[in-house]
Amino acid sequence: MKIMNVEFVISAVRPDQYPVDALPEFALAGRSxxxxxxxxxxxxxxxxxxxxxSQPGKTQQLNYYRVNDEVYLVDFPGYGYAKVSKVQRAQFGTMIETFLSDREPLKMVFLIIDIRHEPSVDDCLMYDWLKHYEIPVCVVTTKADKIPKSKWDKHVKMVKKKLGFQTGDYHVLFSSETxxxxxxxxxxxxxxIAETSEEAEETEEVSIEK
Structure with missing residues (x-):
């Protein structure tokens, strides 16, 4: 995708702060x-x-980035960092649950997992949460450049097994370096985006016919 323009829009903590232009949203979740x-x-x-x-737990809001005036990338607060207070963790949990349970423009969540390590309890809970809310998920195993290519398959299998990865979900091997x-x-x-647009058009056609 050719990037023409990108804009940081807002750090949101409440639904009334979310953008209202209804562009498709793709959120990124993962450990700090x-x-x-x-x-x-x-x-x-x-x-x-x-x-x-380098300071885990720094992101404490939903950070919205608008790309090409076509789509939002939404950066979630990182989870699982021990030095974040219990109050903050509870606030983050409530904020994320509110977003996931009732955010119509949300099309998919990218669950970011460090390929070098087995998914944490929090990673597994997030995956189960996404499946509970029937939100499409793509597991992204990042930092692939940190281990030999010959070990990629072994580590990906480890991640999928621990998560209980389900057929039909996406997986992408990723490196921010390369x-x-x-x-x-x-x-x-x-x-x-194309598939959801087609579904919306079909639903609209059915409504008109009725």
Whole structure:
């Protein structure tokens, strides 16, 4: 996908702060410091728009990035960081559950997993949460450049087994350093947008016929 323009729109914490232009949204969820911001920067080909930090737990809102005036990438707060207070964790949980349970423009969640490590309990809970709400999910195993290519299949199998990965969900191997997986993720985004547009048109046609 050719990136023509990208804009950071808002850091939202409540539904009344979410954008109202109804553009399709693709959210990124994952543990603190798993590389969500780096992935966004590689996706949009901008080095510093999504701020990266060595301090886990820095992102505490839903950060909206509008790409080509066609789609939003939504960066979730990272989860699983022990130094974040219990109150903050509860607030994050409520914010994310509210978003996931009732956000019509949300088309898919990218669940970001560090390929070097077995998914955490929080990763598994997030995956189960997405399946409960019947939200399409793409598991993105990132930091692929950190392990030998010969070990990719073994680590991907480990991740899928731990998550209970279901047939029909997407998986993409990704590296923010090399750009591996970038085109594949954009293809999934474009395909999902096209499919949901077709479904909406079909629903509208049925309503008109009735």
């Amino acid at each position: 410091n798993v590389g969500k911001s780096s992935l966004i920067n590689k996706m949009i080909m901008r080095k510093g728009l999504a701020r990266t930090s 750009g591996l997986g970038r085109d594949e993720l954009w293809a999934i985004i474009n395909q999902t």
